Amino acid sequence: MIFSPDYVGVDVSKKHLDLAITGSSRLRVSNNPAGMARLVQKISSLTRPHLVCEATGSYTRLMARSLSQHGIALSTINPRRVRDLARADGLLAKTDAIDAAAILRFAHLMHPDPDPLYDPNAVEMADLVRRRRQMVDMLAMEKQRREHPEAALAQASIDAHIGFLSSQIGEMDRAITRQIDSDATLRRRAELLTTIPGIGQTTAAVLLAEMPELGGIGNKQAAALAGVAPFNRDSGEMRGQAHIAGGRLSVRCALYMATLSAIRANPPIRDFYKRLRAQGKPGKLAIVAAMRKLITTANAVLANNTPWHTNNTPWHTNTA
Incomplete structure (x- = not known):
C-alpha cells in the first residue's frame, strides 16, 4: 500500500x-542557515515530508540544498498553476500565509513529482x-542601435560596448x-548530445542547464517541457487548430536554432521536415x-546512454 507523503506548502520570499x-x-522561518535548521x-x-513551493529563482536555493542534505523531497512548481487553483477556489486575497495554504492544497490535489536532488555543479552551470x-x-x-545614425561619440560608445559584450x-x-x-x-551528457547533428556545444549547454530532466522522462513530457507539444483546441462539434503552449522559453529558443541546422545536417530530421512540407x-x-522530433531524439540518446546514429529514433527510449 502506497501512502501519500506529508506535504508541506512553502511560500518563499527573500527573507x-x-x-x-x-x-x-x-510557521515562519528565516531564509538563512539558522532558519533552515x-x-x-x-x-x-x-x-x-515532501515540501512544495513556487519557483522563485535563487531564493529557493538554500532550502533546496538543506533539504537535499537530509534526503527530504522538494518540488518547485509554476506559480501560475497555484494562482489558477486559488482563483478557482474563489480565493482572491493574497498573503504569505494564504499562499502557503494554497500551495499545500495544490500539492494534495496534484501530487507533484520531486525535483532532482540539489547539485551545486548543475546550479552553477x-x-x-x-x-x-x-x-x-x-x-x-546594441547591434540594432548601431544600425541607426548616431553622434560619433554615441556610436563609439555602442562599438565599445559591443566589443566588451563579445x-x-x-x-x-x-x-x-x-x-x-x-x-x-x-561531460558525458554533453558528449552524447553533441553527437546529434544540429546540436552543438551551446545548445547542449542550454539543455543540460535548463532541462536537467532530459533522459529521465518520457518523450511527451520532454516535448511539453521544451514547449513544442501541440495542445488541441476543440469544443463540441468545433475542431480547432492545435497550438504549442507553455514550456521553457530558453530551451525552445535554443532548440529552434538547433533544428534549423538539423534540417540541413541531420538526415532523419531533414527527411521528416521535407515530408511534411x-x-x-x-x-x-x-x-x-522537427523541433519536437529533435528533442525526443535527444531524450532517447540520454536515456539509452548511447551516441546518436541514423536509426537512433525517439521510440528506442526505454522511458515511458
Whole structure:
C-alpha cells in the first residue's frame, strides 16, 4: 500500500519561508542557515515530508540544498498553476500565509513529482548559461542601435560596448566548457548530445542547464517541457487548430536554432521536415514538428546512454 507523503506548502520570499502543514499551525522561518535548521527540525516528526513551493529563482536555493542534505523531497512548481487553483477556489486575497495554504492544497490535489536532488555543479552551470543568454540579448540590442545614425561619440560608445559584450560572451563560453569538463556526468551528457547533428556545444549547454530532466522522462513530457507539444483546441462539434503552449522559453529558443541546422545536417530530421512540407504543411508547423522530433531524439540518446546514429529514433527510449 502506497501512502501519500506529508506535504508541506512553502511560500518563499527573500527573507522568510512561510510553511503550511496539515493539522498544524502555520510557521515562519528565516531564509538563512539558522532558519533552515529550524525548518528541518520542525518537519522531522513527519513520516514522509515532501515540501512544495513556487519557483522563485535563487531564493529557493538554500532550502533546496538543506533539504537535499537530509534526503527530504522538494518540488518547485509554476506559480501560475497555484494562482489558477486559488482563483478557482474563489480565493482572491493574497498573503504569505494564504499562499502557503494554497500551495499545500495544490500539492494534495496534484501530487507533484520531486525535483532532482540539489547539485551545486548543475546550479552553477545554470547560472553561467543564464548569464550568457542575458549578454547575447544585450549584444543583439546594441547591434540594432548601431544600425541607426548616431553622434560619433554615441556610436563609439555602442562599438565599445559591443566589443566588451563579445569578449564577455567568449569568456562565458570558456567558463561553461570548464564547468562541463570538471563534472564527469555533465561531460558525458554533453558528449552524447553533441553527437546529434544540429546540436552543438551551446545548445547542449542550454539543455543540460535548463532541462536537467532530459533522459529521465518520457518523450511527451520532454516535448511539453521544451514547449513544442501541440495542445488541441476543440469544443463540441468545433475542431480547432492545435497550438504549442507553455514550456521553457530558453530551451525552445535554443532548440529552434538547433533544428534549423538539423534540417540541413541531420538526415532523419531533414527527411521528416521535407515530408511534411511535401504534404502541404506550413513551414512553421513543419519546423515545430522537427523541433519536437529533435528533442525526443535527444531524450532517447540520454536515456539509452548511447551516441546518436541514423536509426537512433525517439521510440528506442526505454522511458515511458
